[in-house]
Amino acid sequence: MLFLIDVGEQIATRRKAAGLTQAELAKMARVSRSTLDTLENGRMGDLGYTKVNNILIALGLEFKLQVAVSKRPTLDDLMLENEREDAELRRTSRF
Template identity: 60%
Template structure:
């Protein structure tokens, strides 16, 4: 499951990529500016489904439902994922 803090990071990245200010996105999503700021900066403990979906919809994003993994990843799987991520990072 994606933690709320990670959703906030995705929202902030997408908002900036679209050239939107927090105030503009908050207005489009019909949420308070302080709510959006708290989400993007990891200072919010909970956020209702309707608010999250309005924010994501304003950014042309959506939540999806999928089967949960039956097991926790092994150290080897995590290391392989990290290697894959590093190979995609063109800044290195």
């Protein structure tokens, strides 16, 4: 499963690799710089499809649907998910 925090991290990585500032990408994607910053830094609780899609398009990326993995999660998978949830709680509880 892909979490919004993971999407934000990938967007930040791709933006930096493209040599774009947050302001430049936000303008290209027609979203506010604060929305982009919040997404990239994992503080976004929820974000609409259109905004995320506009950001991805501006970076030359796209959503891809695929069949979900039907195997049971491993202990490592569950521990990683727990770490991500804890990180998200720490980020959102600061504000």
